[in-house]
Every structure is written in structure tokens, then in C-alpha cells.
Amino acid sequence: MPLPSEPLRKLGFLTIGLFDGADPRPGHESTLEIIELGERLGFDSAWVRHRHLQYGISSPVAVLAAASQRTTRIELGTAVIPLGWENPLRLAEDLATVDVLSGGRLNPGVSVGPPMHYDQVKEALYPDSAEVENFGYERVRRLLDFVGGEPATDFSGVEGIEVFSDRVEPHSPGLRDRMWYGGGSLNSARWAGENGMNFLTSSVVKAEGPDSEPGGHDFAGIQLAHVREFRAHHPDGAAARVSQGLVVIPTDSATTEQRAKYEAYAAQRLPRTTSPQGPARLLFAPDLVGTSAEIAERLYAHAAFREIDEVAFALPFSFDHEDYVQILTDIATNLGPELGWRPAA
Structure with missing residues (x-):
């Protein structure tokens, strides 16, 4: 439980990777x-992040393959790959390949559910099997088995001059232990724990339980319930890994113009945090804008933050490159130390 006397152990960041379509x-x-x-x-x-048919990263595994050759130490993660778009066997091959190339630094995060706008995309994605595709947890189980080295076929051996394996190749030992599930509900938290995954919780949760009753829309309380549900069902119990991904925007070295932009961005998004949104009753956390000292104070008051020791703070979607440089620099040099974190060598 990170308190002012207990340091944050791991500090990461999350980016959507926007680009110009032209x-x-x-x-x-x-x-x-x-x-x-x-x-x-x-x-x-x-x-x-992972975005399909949008102007954000559509192939995070390919992007992280490139990143693995331009870095030597930092861990590289996906938050998250929606498995409704993926073949688990092929994805397992890609993940293992990038993990080998990175020297064992890949942290794949995944989720399940039908692809967004499925009715509009299903004929392109699954023209022959759209109505029978299973978008439930079984898709994750298959991926976990393949990544872990379970047989993918009953054939192996030599055929002519070619040698065949019965498991996904390359096999990367340790990758299975670095698989994450991105969840925002009690059910997903429980499933991730029961299946020995790590748990990614972000700035969006499903409003459920006593903290979601009218007048009690407590994001931190709901997220805390998810963290505890996950650990209650994980073999490692309280030591099971959870990473929190709130949006934080420190302004310590920001210009006057940048501060105004950041405050306007957070204000525009604030109304969606006051009550559950849409049929899924999604509840969003407010963006944290201010000096590092102010943000640290708000984090220490956050019930869920107090029960985790690693974070992957989310960068805002639509800022400029120089804004991200300023925000990351302030997180590493000011906010991180405020939370007791120390940079890796």
C-alpha cells in the first residue's frame, strides 16, 4: 500500500500514438x-493503446518490435489488445517473437468482448464465421495456453527437409507470467485472478456494487473493490501484480499556454465523471491536472492507488509531441519522486 512512507515501485506511461492519416x-x-x-x-x-480503423496505433506488436530495437531496458506493454480482432495462435507467435527480440521485456495486455461496431465490420473481419465467433474468455485461455507452450497441434517431427513443432514457435519462457488482463468490472477482475494473470485497471470502471448506488458514484471505491476481488482469487494473493492507469498531467515546467490547454482538456472531460455513462454504466475518473505535489496529494487520497505499487499513467489523447515531452519529464523528475519512486539506472 503506497503511502508517503512507502515508495511507488514501478512507474510507467501509456500513449495512444495518434497520427495523420495523410x-x-x-x-x-x-x-x-x-x-x-x-x-x-x-x-x-x-x-x-490499440485502435482499429482509427488514427491511432492499429498494430501495437509491430510498433513495439521497432521500439525493442531502439531501447535496451524499458519494459514494453500493450494496453490493451482487444482479442475479438485476433486469432490467438497467430497473436501468440507475434508476441513471442517480439519478446525474444526485446530480451524478455514484453508485457502484453489483452481484453475480450465483441469488436467495436461489430455489425459494421464483421463482414470484413469474419466473412464466413461472424455469427459463430466466441468473444468470451475462452479466447484468452487459448492465447495463454499457446504463449505458455501448450500443444497447438498433434503433429511434430520431420517431414522431408522441414522440422515441425507441436507448440507455437518461438517459445519465450517467462512471457506467460507477463500477460495482463485489462478489466473494469468485478467479473473481469475475478477471472483474471483465477487464471493467474496480472491486472490492468485504468481510468474507466463499470459502476457496480454499493459504491455505484445513486449518490455514491465513488470511482476510487469501485476500483478498489476490483483490485481486492482480483487478489482474492489470484494464487499470489496480495502480491499479485496490479497496475493503475489514471490520466495525470503535471504542470511544473509547463508554459502558460500549456497549462491553459491542459486545464481546458480536463474541464471538457469532467462531466462524464459525475455519473455512469451509457448502457454499460461506465464511470470515468477525473483527469489529474496540477503541480506534482498537488497530484501526489490527490493520489494518496485515492483508495485504489493506496493498494497498488505500480502505475502506467495515461497520456492525454490529442496533445502535441512537445506537450508529451514536458509531461513525461515532469512525471519522471517531479511526480515520481513525490511518490517515492526512483528512476531506473
Whole structure:
């Protein structure tokens, strides 16, 4: 439980990797430069979001393969890959390949559920099997088995001059232990714990339980319940890994113009934090904008933050490259130390 006397153990960041559809290379290059900067600043991990048919990273595994060749130490994660778009066997091959290339630094985060706008995309994605695809937890189980080295076929051996394996190759020992589930509900937290995964919890949760009753929309309390549910069902109990991904925007070295931009961004998004949104009753956490000392004080008052010791703070979606440089620099040099963290060598 991180308190002012108990240091934050791991500090990471998360970026969406926006790009211009007419000229996509600069945006991807910016993402790679931000990851390189994160390593120089001593961050423990860098995570990328996943977006399909949008102007954000559509192939995080490919981007992290590139990042693995431009860094040497920082851990590289996905937050998260929606498995409804993926074949678990093929994804297992890609993940293992990048893990080998990175020297064992990959932290794949995944989630389940039907692809967004499924009715509009299913004919392109699954033209022959759209109505029978299973988008539940079984898809994660298959991925975990393949990553862990379980047989993918009953055939192996030599055929002519070719040698075949019965498991996904390359096999990367240790990758299974670095698989994360991105969840925002009690059910997903429980499932992740029961299946021995790590747990990613972000700035969005499903409003459920006593803390979600009218007049009691307590984001921190709901998120805390998810963390405890996960650990209650995980073999490692209280030692099971949880990473929290709130949006934090420190302003210590920001210009006057940047501060105004950040405050306007947070104010625009604030109304969605006051009550559950949509049929899924999603509750959003407020963005934390202010000096590092002010943000640290708010984090120590956050019930869920007090029960984790690693974070991957989310960068805002639509800022400029120089804004991300300022925010990451302030997180590493000011906010991290306020939370007791020390940069990696």
C-alpha cells in the first residue's frame, strides 16, 4: 500500500500514438521517440493503446518490435489488445517473437468482448464465421495456453527437409507470467485472478456494487473493490501484480499556454465523471491536472492507488509531441519522486 512512507515501485506511461492519416509516419516516429525518452528518463515501462480503423496505433506488436530495437531496458506493454480482432495462435507467435527480440521485456495486455461496431465490420473481419465467433474468455485461455507452450497441434517431427513443432514457435519462457488482463468490472477482475494473470485497471470502471448506488458514484471505491476481488482469487494473493492507469498531467515546467490547454482538456472531460455513462454504466475518473505535489496529494487520497505499487499513467489523447515531452519529464523528475519512486539506472 503506497503511502508517503512507502515508495511507488514501478512507474510507467501509456500513449495512444495518434497520427495523420495523410502522412502516418511522423506520428509513429513520435511514438517511438517518446518511448526512447521514457527509457532515458528512467521509466520502468512504456505502454501503447490499440485502435482499429482509427488514427491511432492499429498494430501495437509491430510498433513495439521497432521500439525493442531502439531501447535496451524499458519494459514494453500493450494496453490493451482487444482479442475479438485476433486469432490467438497467430497473436501468440507475434508476441513471442517480439519478446525474444526485446530480451524478455514484453508485457502484453489483452481484453475480450465483441469488436467495436461489430455489425459494421464483421463482414470484413469474419466473412464466413461472424455469427459463430466466441468473444468470451475462452479466447484468452487459448492465447495463454499457446504463449505458455501448450500443444497447438498433434503433429511434430520431420517431414522431408522441414522440422515441425507441436507448440507455437518461438517459445519465450517467462512471457506467460507477463500477460495482463485489462478489466473494469468485478467479473473481469475475478477471472483474471483465477487464471493467474496480472491486472490492468485504468481510468474507466463499470459502476457496480454499493459504491455505484445513486449518490455514491465513488470511482476510487469501485476500483478498489476490483483490485481486492482480483487478489482474492489470484494464487499470489496480495502480491499479485496490479497496475493503475489514471490520466495525470503535471504542470511544473509547463508554459502558460500549456497549462491553459491542459486545464481546458480536463474541464471538457469532467462531466462524464459525475455519473455512469451509457448502457454499460461506465464511470470515468477525473483527469489529474496540477503541480506534482498537488497530484501526489490527490493520489494518496485515492483508495485504489493506496493498494497498488505500480502505475502506467495515461497520456492525454490529442496533445502535441512537445506537450508529451514536458509531461513525461515532469512525471519522471517531479511526480515520481513525490511518490517515492526512483528512476531506473
